[in-house]
Amino acid sequence: xxxxxxxxxxxxxxxxxxxxxxxxxxxxxxxxxxxxxxxxxxxxxxxxxxxxxxxxxxxxxxxxxxxxxxxxxxxxxxxxxxxxxxxxxxxxxxxxxxxxxxxxxxxxxxxxxxxxxxxxxxxxxxxxxxxxxxxxxxxxxxxxxxxxxxxxxxxxxxxxxxxxxxxxxxxxxxxxxxxxxxxxxxxxxxxxxxxxxxxxxxxxxxxxxxxxxxxxxxxxxxxxxxxxxxxxxxxxxxxxxxxxxxxxxxxxxxxxxxxxxxxxxxxxxxxxxxxxxxxxxxxxxxxxxxxxxxxxxxxxxxxxxxxxxxxxxxxxxxxxxxxxxxxxxxxxxxxxxxxxxxxxxxxxxxxxxxxxxxxxxxxxxxxxxxxxxxxxxxxxxxxxxxxxxxxxxxxxxxxxxxxxxxxxxxx
Amino acid sequence: xxxxxxxxxxxxxxxxxxxxxxxxxxxxxxxxxxxxxxxxxxxxxxxxxxxxxxxxxxxxxxxxxxxxxxxxxxxxxxxxxxxxxxxxxxxxxxxxxxxxxxxxxxxxxxxxxxxxxxxxxxxxxxxxxxxxxxxxxxxxxxxxxxxxxxxxxxxxxxxxxxxxxxxxxxxxxxxxxxxxxxxxxxxxxxxxxxxxxxxxxxxxxxxxxxxxxxxxxxxxxxxxxxxxxxxxxxxxxxxxxxxxxxxxxxxxxxxxxxxxxxxxxxxxxxx
Numbered sequence: 001x002x003x004x005x006x007x008x009x010x011x012x013x014x015x016x017x018x019x020x021x022x023x024x025x026x027x028x029x030x031x032x033x034x035x036x037x038x039x040x041x042x043x044x045x046x047x048x049x050x051x052x053x054x055x056x057x058x059x060x061x062x063x064x065x066x067x068x069x070x071x072x073x074x075x076x077x078x079x080x081x082x083x084x085x086x087x088x089x090x091x092x093x094x095x096x097x098x099x100x101x102x103x104x105x106x107x108x109x110x111x112x113x114x115x116x117x118x119x120x121x122x123x124x125x126x127x128x129x130x131x132x133x134x135x136x137x138x139x140x141x142x143x144x145x146x147x148x149x150x151x152x153x154x155x156x157x158x159x160x161x162x163x164x165x166x167x168x169x170x171x172x173x174x175x176x177x178x179x180x181x182x183x184x185x186x187x188x189x190x191x192x193x194x195x196x197x198x199x200x201x202x203x204x205x206x207x208x209x210x211x212x213x214x215x216x217x218x219x220x221x222x223x224x225x226x227x228x229x230x231x232x233x234x235x236x237x238x239x240x241x242x243x244x245x246x247x248x249x250x251x252x253x254x255x256x257x258x259x260x261x262x263x264x265x266x267x268x269x270x271x272x273x274x275x276x277x278x279x280x281x282x283x284x285x286x287x288x289x290x291x292x293x294x295x296x297x298x299x300x301x302x303x304x305x306x307x308x309x310x311x312x313x314x315x316x317x318x319x320x321x322x323x324x325x326x327x328x329x330x331x332x333x334x335x336x337x338x339x340x341x342x343x344x345x346x347x348x349x350x351x352x353x354x355x356x357x358x359x360x361x362x363x364x365x366x367x368x369x370x371x372x373x374x375x376x377x378x379x380x381x382x383x384x385x386x387x388x389x390x391x392x393x394x395x396x397x398x399x400x401x402x403x404x405x406x407x408x409x410x411x
Numbered sequence: 412x413x414x415x416x417x418x419x420x421x422x423x424x425x426x427x428x429x430x431x432x433x434x435x436x437x438x439x440x441x442x443x444x445x446x447x448x449x450x451x452x453x454x455x456x457x458x459x460x461x462x463x464x465x466x467x468x469x470x471x472x473x474x475x476x477x478x479x480x481x482x483x484x485x486x487x488x489x490x491x492x493x494x495x496x497x498x499x500x501x502x503x504x505x506x507x508x509x510x511x512x513x514x515x516x517x518x519x520x521x522x523x524x525x526x527x528x529x530x531x532x533x534x535x536x537x538x539x540x541x542x543x544x545x546x547x548x549x550x551x552x553x554x555x556x557x558x559x560x561x562x563x564x565x566x567x568x569x570x571x572x573x574x575x576x577x578x579x580x581x582x583x584x585x586x587x588x589x590x591x592x593x594x595x596x597x598x599x600x601x602x603x604x605x606x607x608x609x610x611x612x613x614x615x616x617x618x619x620x621x622x623x624x625x626x627x628x629x630x631x632x633x634x635x636x637x638x639x640x641x642x643x644x645x646x647x648x649x650x651x652x653x654x655x656x657x658x659x660x661x662x663x664x665x666x667x668x669x670x671x672x673x674x675x676x677x678x679x680x681x682x
């Protein structure tokens with residue numbers, strides 16, 4: 001019959017669909033808010049974990065960038081017999097001649113000397129501090145500066161004066177520099193003329209007491225013997241800054257340049273690479289927190305499913321009325337499914353906002369750049385929608401299966 | 412085919428209305444039949460089966476005002492559900508507006524309800540959080556009518572039931588009689604072939620019920636086909652045709668004076 005075939009249910013317009021889907025949320029606001037809260041907490045946890053880890057990573061990387069990724073460190077390696085190798089005295093000057101190298105500075109480990117607060121301190125209480133002879137241009141090369149007093153200069157480098165690294169000053173109990181402040185270094189009084197800020201790229205400087213090469217030769221007998229000539233002691237660590245684009249090229253020729261006779265006796269490292277690796281590794285324990293976030297999401301999903309099932313039971317008369325007004329089973333199913341998705345979506349959006357806010361506040365206190373990875377918030381929203389769809393499916397099917405007469409009878 | 416009963420009639424005999432040349436069934440008096448039930452039965456459950464309708468035949472013509480009256484358990488609610496296409500009969504045929512519902516899928520039945528049937532329930536079933544206007548406009552929600560047009564038609568329907576000035580109010584702030592008027596406006600808004608009212612005055616005091624009955628009479632006089640299901644004989648007696656039910660059967664079908672006069676004059680005109 002033609003009249004029968006012309007009977008096609010009208011589609012709901014999108015505006016009507018949105019209105020119908022939000023009926024439950026508008027009429028029972030507190031309940032909707034509480035069930036969305038479960039989803040919000042889960043999504044907030046996930047966004048905050050990813051955001052904080054990215055922000056801290058960004059913070060560390062920006063610190064590394066600030067310090068420069070172009071620092072290469074040359075140290076004396078080991079000989080074939082396992083003994084400590086010695087770098088040639090000429091190594092810093094030779095390295096300085098490599099074209100892309102912009103700065104070269106060096107220190108020589110005076111392993112025979114230790115530094116104490118006074119001669120009364122037992123000699124075994126070294127506080128793990130080292131004494132190093134240092135070149136005058138060390139600070140810009142390692143990317144640090146003095147926090148108090150001044151660094152060595154051509155004059156003080158020959159005198160019994162010392163500049164303490166940040167950790168060394170702390171362990172010796174010296175927090176400021178004043179005239180006459182001295183430490184017992186290698187059996188002689190050395191006057192403290194400066195304290196350094198922490199050197200992030202060269203942490204070994206922090207626990208060092210730095211003296212001039214000339215002073216090391218004169219007071220601590222740190223010398224080299226070159227063809228019968230007694231000169232200042234050899235460098236053990238050379239700090240090399242190269243142009244950013246040429247760091248790898250410099251790295252490749254550094255060993256031969258430092259010790260052309262025995263390139264294999266030379267160790268080369270790039271401290272920023274280690275720090276970058278550390279930044280990358282920071283995300284490793286995120287899995288645990290993400291797992292906790294996922295559990296919170298799951299609990300939220302159960303909450304949404306529960307609320308939707310109760311909602312279907314409570315709204316039987318509404319379902320009956322809608323069927324009487326001409327809603328198809330599919331339209332009833334779509335209504336409850338959309339309601340669950342809308343509920344979860346609201347929770348997800350709130351969660352993203354809370355997670356982003358938490359990240360922003362924490363990152364701000366740490367002076368990190370705020371980084372919310374795209375996958376964190378898109379993933380949060382997408383998982384909320386997915387959870388809403390899964391949680392709402394069963395209640396929606398139950399609502400659609402309800403026969404109109406049964407629904408109206410209970411009204 | 413069927414025998415044509417004479418008025419007034421008391422019958423439970425099955426009958427099939429005559430058909431016009433374009434396929435429309437004709438009810439008594441030669442008017443188009445909007446509802447035809449033929450030998451309709453409905454049995455619930457299987458162990459033991461409970462018969463709710465045991466062979467009901469009924470034809471309702473356009474613009475009729477019919478009361479289906481009977482005590483509880485007489486099968487009138489089941490009949491309402493079947494007339495309203497909310498349920499299917501176990502056997503027999505149901506034709507709404509000329510369409511045999513046995514041929515329709517569930518989706519098509521929904522479309523038929525959206526287009527051809529308006530419901531008025533005893534409990535009103537109004538959406539408390541929506542305005543009166545939107546409640547009425549929702550009568551066309553599933554009929555594919557744009558929201559602006561729905562509201563326009565709803566305004567007309569509200570004017571008809573005398574609640575135009577309350578269109579922005581919430582149903583919760585209104586009396587039972589006003590709420591039932593909203594429900595009637597919602598049923599009327601799409602100008603359906605049949606308005607089905609289930610105990611429309613059941614939740615109202617007698618004075619409000621009287622007002623509502625007058626409204627139904629007026630609307631019917633303007634051409635709407637209204638079927639009222641009730642257990643209230645006083646209410647039924649005020650309507651033009653009373654179909655009495657007992658134990659799942661029609662025990663009498665009486666047309667009283669006002670409609671009889673109108674029908675008889677029409678019959679005279681035709682002949």
